[in-house]
Amino acid sequence: MAGSSHGARTMHVYPVTNYSFGQKAGRAAKDATPSATATRLREAYERDGPRRSVDAVMLVNQHNTPHVLLLQSAGSGPGAPATFRLPGGRLRRGEGELEGLQRKLHSKLSPSDASLGGAKEWETGDCLARWHRPAHDAHFYPYLPTHATRPKEARAVYAVQLPEKCKFAVPKSLKLLAVPLFELYGNEKRYGAVVSSIPYLISRFHLNLESKAEE
Amino acid sequence: MAGSSHGARTMHVYPVTNYSFGQKAGRAAKDATPSATATRLREAYERDGPRRSVDAVMLVNQHNTPHVLLLQSAGSGPGAPATFRLPGGRLRRGEGELEGLQRKLHSKLSPSDASLGGAKEWETGDCLARWHRPAHDAHFYPYLPTHATRPKEARAVYAVQLPEKCKFAVPKSLKLLAVPLFELYGNEKRYGAVVSSIPYLISRFHLNLESKAEE
Numbered sequence: 153m154a155g156s157s158h159g160a161r162t163m164h165v166y167p168v169t170n171y172s173f174g175q176k177a178g179r180a181a182k183d184a185t186p187s188a189t190a191t192r193l194r195e196a197y198e199r200d201g202p203r204r205s206v207d208a209v210m211l212v213n214q215h216n217t218p219h220v221l222l223l224q225s226a227g228s229g230p231g232a233p234a235t236f237r238l239p240g241g242r243l244r245r246g247e248g249e250l251e252g253l254q255r256k257l258h259s260k261l262s263p264s265d266a267s268l269g270g271a272k273e274w275e276t277g278d279c280l281a282r283w284h285r286p287a288h289d290a291h292f293y294p295y296l297p298t299h300a301t302r303p304k305e306a307r308a309v310y311a312v313q314l315p316e317k318c319k320f321a322v323p324k325s326l327k328l329l330a331v332p333l334f335e336l337y338g339n340e341k342r343y344g345a346v347v348s349s350i351p352y353l354i355s356r357f358h359l360n361l362e363s364k365a366e367e
Numbered sequence: 368m369a370g371s372s373h374g375a376r377t378m379h380v381y382p383v384t385n386y387s388f389g390q391k392a393g394r395a396a397k398d399a400t401p402s403a404t405a406t407r408l409r410e411a412y413e414r415d416g417p418r419r420s421v422d423a424v425m426l427v428n429q430h431n432t433p434h435v436l437l438l439q440s441a442g443s444g445p446g447a448p449a450t451f452r453l454p455g456g457r458l459r460r461g462e463g464e465l466e467g468l469q470r471k472l473h474s475k476l477s478p479s480d481a482s483l484g485g486a487k488e489w490e491t492g493d494c495l496a497r498w499h500r501p502a503h504d505a506h507f508y509p510y511l512p513t514h515a516t517r518p519k520e521a522r523a524v525y526a527v528q529l530p531e532k533c534k535f536a537v538p539k540s541l542k543l544l545a546v547p548l549f550e551l552y553g554n555e556k557r558y559g560a561v562v563s564s565i566p567y568l569i570s571r572f573h574l575n576l577e578s579k580a581e582e
Contacts, residue, residue, distance in 0.1 A: 298432055349567045355509035
């Protein structure tokens with residue numbers, strides 16, 4: 153296997169209390185309803201071809217258990233459930249995955265004032281999974297289904313090592329949550345296939361659950 | 368992240384027709400019923416402590432679709448369903464994971480006559496997942512549940528790159544099957560958590576679907 157290695161990789165998982173969470177200005181949600189999203193994505197596909205996107209898995213330690221950072225957007229329309237997704241987003245035409253991931257993490261998570269640490273590079277790690285969306289709907293598969301000749305989206309998920317401490321600032325329309333692995337596991341109904349698969353994908357890492365630094 | 372890299376790893380997936388499949392002598396199945404298995408494992412735990420085991424994910428190309436090699440054992444007792452698992456098994460005390468995986472792949476898959484290629488080393492690759500069995504039952508989790516203070520088994524799953532051609536010989540009590548990814552995906556009920564998660568775990572690899580070599 154090209155470039156294989158069998159040493160366990162380590163992720164350092166720092167206490168959630170090491171981080172501060174704020175807000176910043178941001179665009180309002182793009183679509184009022186799920187069907188508006190579907191229409192927008194279909195039109196983009198007709199215009200630009202397959203969408204490429206990239207997401208980050210970032211971990212924090214709470215109650216000595218690894219938690220995954222997710223962005224929650226309010227449900228669209230009355231009674232609609234909230235949606236959860238990993239920080240990340242669409243790549244521009246010709247943009248590299250890691251380059252686009254840096255851009256997306258800055259726009260979704262970094263304070264807009266660089267003096268607060270917004271200009272730092274995020275420490276991107278391994279690719280964890282590659283997902284395919286074969287049709288004009290919301291279903292992703294971890295392989296390209298046999299009859300899907302014209303996939304609509306390819307999504308790469310990367311591990312990102314958080315710094316020991318930092319400040320997050322999230323656009324007003326979103327909320328940053330830390331969700332424990334046991335809540336995601338087996339919960340595709342609430343979190344979708346991509347997010348609920350994270351416990352499998354990171355099980356090969358040694359998660360170093362750090363405790364609070366002495367002041 | 369220690370030792371991180373972001374180049375996609377490649378697995379070469381050769382046509383199933385490159386391989387030959389035979390039988391060899393082998394021990395009969397250890398247990399007549401699932402409850403006999405549970406009793407044997409519990410006694411081994413009391414005697415030896417936590418069990419450590421290691422499994423291999425090996426891929427072949429059939430109908431231009433990746434298939435996973437699984438060992439099927441006949442269901443125990445009348446009407447009991449067949450069970451499927453990855454090639455692999457229990458590590459000896461103090462035995463390394465990759466060393467034990469070699470030994471288990473030889474005993475489960477290699478012809479006993481070394482002139483047929485039984486003495487070759489298997490090409491072990493990345494660790495794909497680590498599973499934990501917290502209780503005296505058959506449930507594995509891809510993380511150690513919070514209240515599991517005395518886990519009963521730790522199982523590591525590795526990718527193994529098959530050679531372009533080889534001969535397999537399987538103990539008589541088992542049957543070697545090639546099962547497509549789409550059959551495993553979402554099918555925890557039939558294949559269990561460990562096997563049905565394989566589509567997630569290998570999605571990050573570039574699978575090079577090789578066609579039959581010219582004669």
